[in-house]
Amino acid sequence: MSDELIGGRYRVIDCLRKTGFCETYVAHDMQLPGYPRCVVKKLQPQSNEEFVLETARRLFTNEANVLYRLSNHPQIPRLLAHLEVNEQFYLVQEFIEGKDLSQGEIHPNNRWSEEKVRSFLQEVLEILAFVHQHNVIHRDIKPSNLIRRVTDEKIVLIDFGAVKEISNMTLTEGQGNLLTVAIGTPGYMASEQQRGDPRFNSDIYALGITAIQAITGFHPDQLPRNPQTGEISWRERAGNCSNVLANILDKMVCNDFRERYQNVNEVLDDLRQQSLSKGGKKIKSPSEPNLVDPKKPARRWVWFAAIPLLLGLVFLGPRVWTVIKAMNYYNQGNLLNNEGKYEEAIDAFDQAIKIKPDFAEAWTNRGFAQGKLGRHLEKFSSCAQATSYQPKFAEAWNCRGLARSDLKQYEDALQEFNQALAVDQDFVNAWFNKGQVLIELDRYDEAITATRKALAIKPDLFLAWTQICRALYELQQYQDAKAHCEEARKIQPDHQTTVKLLELINSKLDNQ
Known part of the structure; x- marks a missing residue:
């Protein structure tokens, strides 16, 4: 890679991925002892018009502020810096040593036990409780965005490139019309998210799909749907999964968001009841905000966070x-x-x-x-x-x-x-x-x-x-x-x- 330092500080050593508008690298921080690794995301506007750059700068700052708030959780990568260099924008995040769950842990030949699935759900739900408390929907929960950290074997939730405030909107080209943008990964996206109307329990759906993939060994695209109800048919592929856990997973992935769990506390409560019936460890119930007041407008925030x-x-x-x-x-x-x-x-x-x-x-x-x-x-x-x-x-x-x-x-x-x-x-x-x-x-x-x-x-x-x-x-x-x-x-x-x-x-x- 180039010897040039980004912002006079970060030396790129490897490219993790490139998309149309974003490049992600592993870099060394040359200003800290031992030159520790970090992750650098590079964002480059394709217009140098002053108003475009000014607006991109403001939106970039909004995204950074979201990530700084979320960085307070020990299982979310810390945002170390955000900077602008030569009209290019960079986010610098903590490097997490470990493998994401798609790299062998969730695999057709490695079906998880019920106990491991329950523990996994509890751990990720507690992270999501923190995210949702900040009025943020992750919108891209899937195995490759969950890293098993080497130092303590805990799950770390990554890739908040898809983070958005509740009820985001964007524009259609040339028309100036408002609409909600569907961001996520096919197979893991709830139906309302595909329509551009993500909700807090859209993350619950994606996590439920991930857990079903872990316990069955089947990718979501390989799981059939009931032609009468539209619900996913997965139980016969799950081996010895108990009816209690199966019912929890079914409710997590209900096609109709109104029939689904409405917040992570509800899922944790049901997992706690299952755990107590088995004599297991008590599961915590993080607090969550009340999301509906019928006397107030359903505010439509327009932060372009993705x-x-x-x-x-x-x-x-x-x-x-x-x-x-x-x-x-x-x-x-x-x-x-x-x-x-x-x-x-x-x-x-x-x-x-x-x-x-x-x-x-x-x-x-x-x-x-x-x-x-x-x-x-x-x-x-x-x-x-x-x-x-x-x-x-x-x-x-x-x-x-x-x-x-x-x-x-x-x-x-x-x-x-x-x-x-x-x-x-x-x-x-x-x-x-x-x-x-x-x-x-x-x-x-x-x-x-x-x-x-x-x-x-x-x-x-x-x-x-x-x-x-x-x-x-x-x-x-x-x-x-x-x-x-x-x-x-x-x-x-x-x-x-x-x-x-x-x-x-x-x-x-x-x-x-």
Whole structure:
């Protein structure tokens, strides 16, 4: 390799891989004693236009910040440095001594025991808990991205080139249209990820597929699917796998993400129960964030974190980068919204809209910020603009419904939520909000039906349990109401609305 030092410090000694927009090398750090090895990723924009480079630089910094945060985990390679040299961008990461699991450990002639699979799942799930706590989806879990470290034989999760914040989007060439990008490896990707809509439990799917490959010895592409259900048929190839573990793996790889485990804690809990029934070691349950609030917008973050994609976008030219500039303002608005700085958020969304007037997501989140300031007519106007540009944007119709509800225009709000559900019948927020409006209209039986739809999609939505509790209370069905409020408290014990409602119900029951 060349004797030239990258950044005056890193000497390349071997090439690990090359893709269209990224080259990965092993290098020596010549400024540290013993010249330790490291991994260097080189990213080179194909345009030297100032705006392109400025935008690539900003996106590169975003990617580095994600990796720095994740580097705090002992089983994720540390990001040692990120630098720019001659308009080329470099990430320098810790070199992990070891072999990835595709290099012999997961192999047709080396089927794993059930105990080894359980231990493997626990270990990787605990890493994923940390990743998901940082609001990041790995999106490329597979044997070659899991290294068995030589020093302690622990698994290390690598290749965060595919890391993205929740609900990323990119652009179609020449059109400036927003869409979600599908990144991952065929065979390991869940169906929703293939459609460009990855979720936290998309990583659970990929890990489940990897575990099935380990216990059967069959690559995912070799496993048939049930023609009636679409589910993977693998059990007959798994030897002596117990029904308990098989059921866990089946739930990890459910084709429908709604039927799958929703977070890693749920998988760890089931593994713990299996372990305790066998007298095994107790499995920890890392904490995870609550991911859905039906009263908030489903924020659409637009960090271009995937390294190959980032450089691919640089190829598309100034017209696309003008739209990306609008996206950066949109990101700023989301961050400011999240921090409660609503006026500043509105200003950022306005800048995005000025560049891209048909930016429906920016119009919608502008509306949510206006609503936080009590400006409900303006909120409705913003979200109506969003639906005028993008009629099949369910979140914008939901926003319109919330604005109508805040204005106490409940019949009109009901129509808005129905329109959202006509676009997306599985939109949990719209079902919940429809139920809430029906309660305001004293249509309690209909409210219960709508809210149960939300629970069918997200059973752990405690606010939905409380809402049904309230409707049943109004119907004077106190025992059923109490049961629903108690279900809510199992999920969120200290929610004051639920606690006070239970007090009212108990008082009614005591006086019967």
